[in-house]
Amino acid sequence: MFGSLRWTARGLAVLTSFLAADACRAQYPVPYYPMGYHSGYYQPAMYVPAGSMLRPAPMATPYYPGLPDHSAPYVAAPPSTPMPLPSIEPEISDLTRNAARSLQATPSGIPLVTCDPPTVLPECEGGRCGSKVKTRGRGPWSMQTMVGSQFHVGPDDYQFGNVNVRFGYLTDRVWFENSVLRGQIEPMLDVLGGLTYASDFGSWLAGPSLLMRYNFTKADKIQPYVQAGFGGVYNDAYRDNQNHLGQPVVLLGQAGVGTRYFLTSNCSFDLEGQYNHMSNFNGGTVRNLGIDAFGAAGGFTYYFGSRQ
Numbered sequence: 138m139f140g141s142l143r144w145t146a147r148g149l150a151v152l153t154s155f156l157a158a159d160a161c162r163a164q165y166p167v168p169y170y171p172m173g174y175h176s177g178y179y180q181p182a183m184y185v186p187a188g189s190m191l192r193p194a195p196m197a198t199p200y201y202p203g204l205p206d207h208s209a210p211y212v213a214a215p216p217s218t219p220m221p222l223p224s225i226e227p228e229i230s231d232l233t234r235n236a237a238r239s240l241q242a243t244p245s246g247i248p249l250v251t252c253d254p255p256t257v258l259p260e261c262e263g264g265r266c267g268s269k270v271k272t273r274g275r276g277p278w279s280m281q282t283m284v285g286s287q288f289h290v291g292p293d294d295y296q297f298g299n300v301n302v303r304f305g306y307l308t309d310r311v312w313f314e315n316s317v318l319r320g321q322i323e324p325m326l327d328v329l330g331g332l333t334y335a336s337d338f339g340s341w342l343a344g345p346s347l348l349m350r351y352n353f354t355k356a357d358k359i360q361p362y363v364q365a366g367f368g369g370v371y372n373d374a375y376r377d378n379q380n381h382l383g384q385p386v387v388l389l390g391q392a393g394v395g396t397r398y399f400l401t402s403n404c405s406f407d408l409e410g411q412y413n414h415m416s417n418f419n420g421g422t423v424r425n426l427g428i429d430a431f432g433a434a435g436g437f438t439y440y441f442g443s444r445q
Contacts, residue, residue, distance in 0.1 A: 275403050276442035279305045279323070283409060285434025287331075293379065295428055297331040297342065299411075301436075305350065309444070312351075323350040323362075327391070329370060329413075338381070339374030342415075346391055360405075361396040370415060375424070383417050383424030390414040403440040409433065 281303040289295035305325035313319050325348040333339050346368025353361045370389040374382045395409030411434055416427035 275440045277307045277309075277440075277444055278442035279303075279307065279438050279440050281305070281325075281407065281436060281438040283407065283434040283436035285409070285411060285432050287411060287413060287430040287432030289381075289428050289430050291381075291426070291429065293337045293381065295333065295336045295339065295374075295381070295430070297333040297336070297339075297430070299329060299331040299432070299434065301327055301329055301434065303327045303348070305348075307352065307440075311354070317355055318353065319355045320351050320353045323352055324348070325350055325364070325366075327366065327368070329368075329389070338377035338379040339372055342370050342372040342374070344368055344370030344386070344389055346389055348391060357399070359396060359398050361394070363394050365390075365392045367391065369418075372415075380424050381426045381428055382415060384419075386418070387415050388418050397438060405438045406435075407438055408435050 281301070283301040283303075284299075285301075286298050287296065303325045305323045307321055307323045309321075311319065311321060327346040327348050328344075329346065330341075330343045332341050346366050348364050348366035350362050350364035368389045368391070369386050371386050372382060373385075375385050375387075391411070391413055393409050393411045395407055397405035397407045399405045411430075411432050413430045413432075414427060415430075417425045
């Protein structure tokens with residue numbers, strides 16, 4: 138008689154576990170994978186959320202009361218709070234209730250049926266996860282130093298060697314996620330300094346600019362970029378007899394294309410093509426032919442800081 142009651146209780150408990158699992162699936166509509174047959178035995182299905190991490194059970198196989206000794210070769214990582222099983226009618230014996238409880242929690246505290254939200258692991262590729270870039274040990278702040286030379290295209294000679302020191306912040310937002318144009322925007326503060334050589338006028342120039350750079354981050358080792366911006370530059374060419382610049386502070390427009398090769402996770406060697414346009418702020422035609430200078434530069438970028 139007691140044997141019949143024992144097997145009846147086990148059957149009711151298994152049925153209850155399936156009902157609880159159905160409630161979980163209704164609450165979290167994602168695929169669930171039942172773990173069933175193992176070594177010729179059938180065990181009550183443990184519903185594991187799709188995407189959750191499975192890990193091998195300890196060497197000593199867990200014992201589940203009422204089930205074959207060597208069931209469940211893998212167990213789910215313990216969720217936070219198990220879902221209580223539906224209440225059992227009072228007329229069912231204590232043996233039935235104990236069997237049902239044994240299916241709710243094992244001796245190791247791992248629940249068989251829970252309603253915790255499924256754990257979905259992000260798919261990371263090349264250090265990038267989801268819509269935010271997680272570069273390998275690379276901070277969002279940057280300092281770039283470039284050294285180069287530029288020459289004016291026009292009837293008069295105006296050439297200068299330039300040094301650009303830039304400070305930038307690589308934003309988290311990723312654009313064109315699944316395209317070859319995948320990249321990030323980097324606003325920058327640029328400080329330009331230059332000394333003229335082989336020139337018909339002027340001897341030096343210096344000034345700040347605001348740049349907006351777009352970094353192509355599809356690859357992690359080599360990353361091209363394009364940039365443009367504007368600012369002001371102080372010069373001494375306005376003192377000379379020439380028709381290009383008529384003010385001590387003139388408008389500076391910049392554009393450039395470049396590429397970076399990462400020597401380490403936070404340091405890159407950079408090559409860049411540059412274009413600078415200088416002209417009077419107030420426009421007009423008196424001593425305002427302007428300067429259109431093209432050139433190239435090379436340098437290094439160092440990344441620092443941390444992302445939250």
